[in-house]
Amino acid sequence: MRSTGTLRTNFFGVSLIALALLLPGAVRAQSSGNGLTNLIDSIFSKNATPPQAATGQGATGQDGASPPWSGEDGASGHPLMTAAAIREAAGNFQNCVAGMWPDAARRNISRENFERFTAGLQPDLRIMDLLDSQPEFTKAIWDYLDILVSDARLAKGREILAKYQPQFDATEKAYGVDRYIIASIWGIESNYSTQMGDRSVVQSTATLACIGRRQAYFKDEFLSALEILNRGDLRPEQLRGSWAGAFGPTQFMPTAFKRYAVDGDGDGRRDVVDDPSDLIASTANNLKKDGWQTGASWGYEVVLPQNFNFMLADRAKAMPLSQWEHLGLKRANGQPFPQPAEKAYLLAPAGAEGPGFLMLQNFRVIMKYNPAEAYALAIGHFADRLRGAPPFVQPWPRQERVLSRAERLELQQLLAQRGFYKGTPDGQFGGQTREALRGFQASIGAPADGFATSEVLDRLRGR
Numbered sequence: 001m002r003s004t005g006t007l008r009t010n011f012f013g014v015s016l017i018a019l020a021l022l023l024p025g026a027v028r029a030q031s032s033g034n035g036l037t038n039l040i041d042s043i044f045s046k047n048a049t050p051p052q053a054a055t056g057q058g059a060t061g062q063d064g065a066s067p068p069w070s071g072e073d074g075a076s077g078h079p080l081m082t083a084a085a086i087r088e089a090a091g092n093f094q095n096c097v098a099g100m101w102p103d104a105a106r107r108n109i110s111r112e113n114f115e116r117f118t119a120g121l122q123p124d125l126r127i128m129d130l131l132d133s134q135p136e137f138t139k140a141i142w143d144y145l146d147i148l149v150s151d152a153r154l155a156k157g158r159e160i161l162a163k164y165q166p167q168f169d170a171t172e173k174a175y176g177v178d179r180y181i182i183a184s185i186w187g188i189e190s191n192y193s194t195q196m197g198d199r200s201v202v203q204s205t206a207t208l209a210c211i212g213r214r215q216a217y218f219k220d221e222f223l224s225a226l227e228i229l230n231r232g233d234l235r236p237e238q239l240r241g242s243w244a245g246a247f248g249p250t251q252f253m254p255t256a257f258k259r260y261a262v263d264g265d266g267d268g269r270r271d272v273v274d275d276p277s278d279l280i281a282s283t284a285n286n287l288k289k290d291g292w293q294t295g296a297s298w299g300y301e302v303v304l305p306q307n308f309n310f311m312l313a314d315r316a317k318a319m320p321l322s323q324w325e326h327l328g329l330k331r332a333n334g335q336p337f338p339q340p341a342e343k344a345y346l347l348a349p350a351g352a353e354g355p356g357f358l359m360l361q362n363f364r365v366i367m368k369y370n371p372a373e374a375y376a377l378a379i380g381h382f383a384d385r386l387r388g389a390p391p392f393v394q395p396w397p398r399q400e401r402v403l404s405r406a407e408r409l410e411l412q413q414l415l416a417q418r419g420f421y422k423g424t425p426d427g428q429f430g431g432q433t434r435e436a437l438r439g440f441q442a443s444i445g446a447p448a449d450g451f452a453t454s455e456v457l458d459r460l461r462g463r
Contacts (some may be wrong), residue, residue, distance in 0.1 A: 004274065005074045006293050008225050011250055011261075013359045015133065016257075016418070019455065021402055022096060023086045026167065027037075027127060041383075044191075054362035055168060059063070067126055067127035068125075068126065068438065069126050069128055070129050073082055073130075074086075074128060074129075074131065074132030074212075074213070075132045075133070075134045075143055076132045078132075078212075078213040080211075080212055080213045080215070081128065081131075081132055081213050086125065086128050086211055086212065086432055089210055089211040089212070090123050090125060090211055091209070092210070093121075093122070093123045093206075094121075094208050095205075096209070096210035097121055097206055097210065098118075099119050100209070100222070101114055101224055101269060102297045103219075103261070104223055104226055107112060107223055107226075107227050108228075109205045109226050109230045110230060111225060111368060113226070113229065113230045114226065117202055117226055117229050117230075117236065118202070118226075118276050118420075119207070120198040121202070122203070123206070123207045123210065123211055124204060124243070125206050125207070125211070126205055126213065126243075127208060127212075127221040127243045127244075128179060128212055130243045130244075131208070131212055131213070131214070131243075131449060132242075134405060134427070134428075135397065135405070136404060136405050136406075138402055139351060139402065140396075140398075140400065140402050141349050141374050141377075141396070142350070143356075143372070144184070144374055144378065144396055145374075145378055145385070146319070147378070147379065148378045148382065149378060149382045149385060149391075150382055151231035152190075153187050153192075153382070154193065154382070154385055154386060156187065156192050156193070157183050157184070157186075157187045157382070157386045158193075158386065160187070160192055161179065161180075161183050161386065162184055164276045164280065167184075167246040167264070167276050167277045167280045167281075168280060170264075170277075170281075171264070171284045171388075174281065175285060175287075175288045175292075176288065176294030176295075177283075177284040177287045177288055177292050177294070178383065180383035180384070180387045181287065181298075181362075181379065181380075182280055182283050182284055182287075182384070182385045182388045183386055184249055184380075184382040184383040184386060184452035185250050185369070185379060185381045186279070186283070187382065188375075188378060188379060188382060189249065189250050189251045190248075190249045190251065192249070193249040196200075196240070196241055196247065196248060196249060196251075196273075197240060197241040197242040197243075197246070197247065198240050198241075199239055199241060199243055200243065201225050201239045201240060201241050201245045201247050202222070202226070202229075202236070202244050203305070204242070204243050204244065205218050205221040205225050205254065206222050206246040206387040207222070208222075208244070208245070209221070216243070220255055221245050221253060221254045221255055222254075224253075224257070224258055225239060225254040227254075227258065228254060228258075228430060229419070230255060231361045232269065233257075233261070233269050233270045234269075234271060234272075234273060238273045238274065239273075247273065247280065248271070249272075249273070249279055250279060250283045250383070251284070251451070252272055256286070257270070257272065257282075259289075260283075260285050260286040261278070262278065262281050262282050262285050262288065263278060263283045263286075264278040264279075264280065264281030264282070265277035269411060270282065271376060273371075285370065287365055287366075287369070288455035290365045290368040290369070291361065291364070291365050291368075292297060292343065292362060292365050293360075293361050293365075295344070295357070296297070296339075296360060296361065296362055296380075297338075297360060297362065297367060298358040298360060298362040298363040298376075298383070299344065299347075299357050299358055299360050299362075299363045299380060300331050300332075300344075300357065300358050301332040301355055301356070301357055301392050301393060301394065302324070302329045302332060302339065302355075303329070303331075303332050303355075304328070304329060304344075304347075304348070304352075304356045305327070305328030305329070305358070308327075308328070308352075309448075310348060310351075310352065310438070310449040310450070311438065311442075311448055312327070312346055312448055313345075313346040313347065313348045313356070313450075314345065314346070314451065315345050315347075315359075317343040317345060317346070318343045318344060319343060319345075320341050320342065320343055320344075320399050321340045321341070321343075321344055321358065322340035323337065324344065324346070324358055325337065325340070329346075329356070329358065332355065333393060333394035339450055342360055342361075343360075343361075344359055344360050345358070345439055346358055346359035346361050347359050347373055347377070348449055348451070349374065349377065349417060350397055350400070351447070351449035351450070351451025351453070352395035352447035352451070353400070353451075354394070354395075354396050354397050355392055355393070355394035355395075355396070355449075362380075363376055365382060366379050374408040398455075400453050401453075401454050401455065403452055403453075403457065406427070407427055407457055408426035408427040408428070408452065409455075410457065411428070411433075411437075411452060411456070411457050412425035412433060412436075413425045413439060414428070414457075414460040414461065415437065415460065416436075418440060419438035420437070420439045420440045420443075421433065422436075429452060433452075434450035437451075438451045438458065440456075440460065441461075442457065446459075446461060
């Protein structure tokens, strides 16, 4: 779950996929690298590396534990991500860890436990490659949804809802958070506890606290992980997860655990790994504290009128549903909007040729859990499907080809040459690129939907 201002990655890779789709280059809210990093490695990266657990010095690759560090400079170009800087910091790793004892003491961690939980720690330098990885290819949003909202995952989700009905009943009563959303997060983050990651959270966060470009952030995560162990909420063997430190079925970061974890069954521990009551209640507490509105939807699929002004498809341009209706938008299933006064913003993730969605407050809450719109859309849709709703009504433009990183970089460079893009071209598409693309599309009389296609790239090339 979320830790403000960083990228979150879990074992299955979802969050990074979502970022690669809609917010590449943005920083993940909950964990550093959040989401399904290893799925990125195995599906979306040209040079795939199978996910494996890191043991001991994960940088050596001995005993088949984990692929070794590449020994190369990081793709970010950050001075702390050069190979020389990484080697120098790795050489000082033990001193760095030992130097955090005064901070640990201020958090009431005993000296005995500090020594116990840090004994024999070695850096896992493979994490440096993962921290700066830039997949050559990404998946289209429709492929992303196909992977996550699958029949097999839905079937398992319904089993989970039935198996833990008393826990879901109690949580809904206590927190007012929709059980289907919680079950959706559980299913998408860890495929219902089957893919949570197997790296030591202490080792991963210690590595990142002492080496690389995110040391200040991960120092807090490392010390928070030690607090969890010191308090006895979890045992060391339970505190295993992604390379960025997210753990458990719904992928808590250590700092998020401190803020949101609750003891759902009153046994004195907050076990979000193996205790369903604590897991379900803690995930609900997270959403509730982030502003979840009880009884409200996350959003609606809508049909857009011909010649719609896509400049209105902007998260900052929220309007009452009644006003969107006045502009010609209608629900895709033909039903009326239940609360016309509710404010929503329009999301068109596949441009003018794909479906549109009006997003409400609860969608924004899901985005606090993970700030990628593709991820939040998957969570909302998966929850609706668990509830018994049908798939989306409108088709996706599956004929469109996803641009490679080289093509994305070229698109930004061409937009910059024409005066539309003011940033530094990096092959990663965020809001600034979409706005620049909209400006170019408007200048040539095309729908200004900000959706990057090979056709738009050819127009920029002058073809």
